[in-house]
Amino acid sequence: MIEVIEVSKSFNVGKVNQFDAVSRVSCRIMPGELTILKGPSGSGKTTLMTLIGCMARPSSGRIVLSGIGAGSLFGQDPDAAIEITSLPERFLTGIRRSAFGFIFQQFNLVRGISVLENVMLPAYPTGVNHKVLRERALTLLETFNIARHAQAQVGLLSGGEMQRVAIARALINDPSVIIADEPTAHLDSRLSREFMALVEGFKKGGKTVLIASHDPIVYDSSLADQVVEMRDGALVDGSLP
Amino acid sequence: MTPSLQRHLNILDFALSSLWRRKGKNLSLLAVYTLIIFIIASIVFFTQALKREAGLVLQDAPDLVVQRMVAGRHDPIPVSYATAIAAIRGVSEVTPRYWGYYYDPVTGANFTLVAADDPQLKPEAIAIGSGVARTSRISIGDFLPLKDLKGSPVLFSVQKIFPSASELVAADLIQLRQEDFLRLFDFPSGRATDLAVSAGNPAELETIAAKIVHDFPDTRPILKSEMLRTYDSVFDWRSGLVLVVLAVAVLSFIIFAWDKATGLSAEEKKEIGILKSIGWETTDVLLLKSFEGIVISLSAFLAGVSLGYLHVFFFSVSLFEHALKGWSVLYPEFKLTPVIDPYLICLLFLLSVGPYIAATVVPSWLAATVDPDAAMRS
Numbered sequence: 001m002i003e004v005i006e007v008s009k010s011f012n013v014g015k016v017n018q019f020d021a022v023s024r025v026s027c028r029i030m031p032g033e034l035t036i037l038k039g040p041s042g043s044g045k046t047t048l049m050t051l052i053g054c055m056a057r058p059s060s061g062r063i064v065l066s067g068i069g070a071g072s073l074f075g076q077d078p079d080a081a082i083e084i085t086s087l088p089e090r091f092l093t094g095i096r097r098s099a100f101g102f103i104f105q106q107f108n109l110v111r112g113i114s115v116l117e118n119v120m121l122p123a124y125p126t127g128v129n130h131k132v133l134r135e136r137a138l139t140l141l142e143t144f145n146i147a148r149h150a151q152a153q154v155g156l157l158s159g160g161e162m163q164r165v166a167i168a169r170a171l172i173n174d175p176s177v178i179i180a181d182e183p184t185a186h187l188d189s190r191l192s193r194e195f196m197a198l199v200e201g202f203k204k205g206g207k208t209v210l211i212a213s214h215d216p217i218v219y220d221s222s223l224a225d226q227v228v229e230m231r232d233g234a235l236v237d238g239s240l241p
Numbered sequence: 242m243t244p245s246l247q248r249h250l251n252i253l254d255f256a257l258s259s260l261w262r263r264k265g266k267n268l269s270l271l272a273v274y275t276l277i278i279f280i281i282a283s284i285v286f287f288t289q290a291l292k293r294e295a296g297l298v299l300q301d302a303p304d305l306v307v308q309r310m311v312a313g314r315h316d317p318i319p320v321s322y323a324t325a326i327a328a329i330r331g332v333s334e335v336t337p338r339y340w341g342y343y344y345d346p347v348t349g350a351n352f353t354l355v356a357a358d359d360p361q362l363k364p365e366a367i368a369i370g371s372g373v374a375r376t377s378r379i380s381i382g383d384f385l386p387l388k389d390l391k392g393s394p395v396l397f398s399v400q401k402i403f404p405s406a407s408e409l410v411a412a413d414l415i416q417l418r419q420e421d422f423l424r425l426f427d428f429p430s431g432r433a434t435d436l437a438v439s440a441g442n443p444a445e446l447e448t449i450a451a452k453i454v455h456d457f458p459d460t461r462p463i464l465k466s467e468m469l470r471t472y473d474s475v476f477d478w479r480s481g482l483v484l485v486v487l488a489v490a491v492l493s494f495i496i497f498a499w500d501k502a503t504g505l506s507a508e509e510k511k512e513i514g515i516l517k518s519i520g521w522e523t524t525d526v527l528l529l530k531s532f533e534g535i536v537i538s539l540s541a542f543l544a545g546v547s548l549g550y551l552h553v554f555f556f557s558v559s560l561f562e563h564a565l566k567g568w569s570v571l572y573p574e575f576k577l578t579p580v581i582d583p584y585l586i587c588l589l590f591l592l593s594v595g596p597y598i599a600a601t602v603v604p605s606w607l608a609a610t611v612d613p614d615a616a617m618r619s
Binding site for chain 2: 055098109126133
């Protein structure tokens with residue numbers, strides 16, 4: 001479970017242009033469920049996801065992770081509750097690497113290297129044998145039907161293909177939580193439905209999925225277990241079940 | 242293989258891939274960096290080789306040389322002076338020396354002719370330096386014609402070629418028997434070029450020199466220490482020039498490194514953000530950038546040092562010989578004997594590879610220590 005307690009995030013603190021991106025947000029994301037953060041652009045969805053995904057630190061509040069295997073990084077029970085708010089950077093990186101898989105709105109693939117290398121990239125620092133890693137990446141690419149592009153450069157792929165590469169990359173370290181930021185923003189409705197079919201596969205595989213989106217195909221999907229609405233950095237009253 | 246080693250190999254693999262991805266930029270960096278190290282290495286090799294040559298020149302020099310001066314110019318000295326000088330207290334040996342210069346119009350080179358007391362040297366036979374052999378294209382058994390004062394050619398057979406432990410010492414040398422030397426130059430009877438004086442106690446040399454000047458006012462004694470000072474001043478002058486060139490090269494390197502340090506592009510910063518967001522630690526990013534820096538700087542160092550070595554010892558410092566060799570371009574062409582000072586090579590390594598890696602890693606470290614989210618947004 002991911003528990004967000006009174007979390008706020010402000011930028012340019014103390015300056016005239018101080019901006020409160022997230023303001024006193026509390027919510028719970030249950031394991032194995034699909035949670036959707038919905039809301040217009042600038043509502044704070046992406047910022048909240050980066051806080052949950054250990055990519056940034058909240059200005060105040062707490063985020064507690066449990067049951068996602070993060071405890072093993074501290075020599076504890078893998079499912080032990082860990083409060084990530086005040087952890088040193090290297091622990092946050094460890095959690096990010098082992099527990100989370102990210103799918104970014106702009107895909108954030110590294111240009112100039114092959115599809116295969118992009119997929120293998122998150123696992124390089126884990127010390128897994130290169131050959132084993134390659135096999136694992138090729139299996140994922142086959143799962144998403146893009147193995148034929150394994151040696152191609154990512155810049156030559158279509159939007160849908162790039163997204164599947166980004167998904168394969170997010171899964172290379174077998175994370176328990178998938179975080180996707182506006183995953184269908186650059187896809188047509190057919191590809192958006194295909195993406196939701198993949199999400200169904202994640203759920204069946206027991207993964208926790210958190211998606212930020214303002215696409216009705218995503219937030220109106222019957223797959224969603226919880227839809228949390230945000231506006232102006234705060235939860236809309238009554239959006240939590 | 243341990244996970245730690247595998248991690249390093251994986252990141253090295255990605256570093257090579259990254260370098261190749263920006264091959265235009267990196268090959269330009271490599272070329273500029275190699276050029277800078279090549280210039281510095283050439284200067285270091287050249288000065289080291291010259292200093293070694295100078296050391297060998299002076300190694301066998303006599304403690305004191307006595308010359309006769311007439312009208313302020315060097316003139317052959319009467320051999321009879323030797324007997325009187327040998328009688329001065331503290332002098333252990335006085336040897337008349339016969340030597341001179343011979344300009345060869347065919348090759349345009351100056352040779353140094355020295356009368357030797359080598360009993361193995363046959364009449365009308367000579368021992369020559371490797372520079373003479375190279376310039377005149379002769380070897381053992383061949384004949385070298387030298388013109389006497391009347392312009393008549395005298396043929397000398399080459400009996401020996403000196404091993405080139407020091408080219409500066411032996412390159413232009415022609416050794417011949419004393420009677421051949423005297424006949425060739427029609428040298429005045431009872432005169433020598435100068436006198437080499439040895440002393441039992443080197444501390445007495447200055448006193449001996451003063452006594453010689455007192456007894457023979459037309460002479461000029463030259464102490465070995467004075468010759469050392471002269472050589473030092475010559476090499477110091479060259480070192481000064483070298484220092485200027487070196488300073489320019491080092492300055493170029495600093496500007497280059499600074500440009501590199503401040504030149505982390507928005508794309509590179511974003512890439513660091515991506516790596517951090519997908520689970521790379523700051524240390525992983527630093528390792529990646531270190532590998533990139535090591536590959537570039539080590540390649541440039543090895544290429545620059547190797548090219549510098551070839552330039553100095555195989556191509557006779559052809560790019561800046563006129564600036565650095567000075568008068569020695571009148572010499573028969575000589576090649577410096579290869580000499581490498583491991584201390585200077587290590588110093589060059591530390592001063593070139595170290596700053597470059599730092600210039601590569603520091604901006605990456607600054608980019609990698611911010612939140613990955615911020616790095617990606619920047």
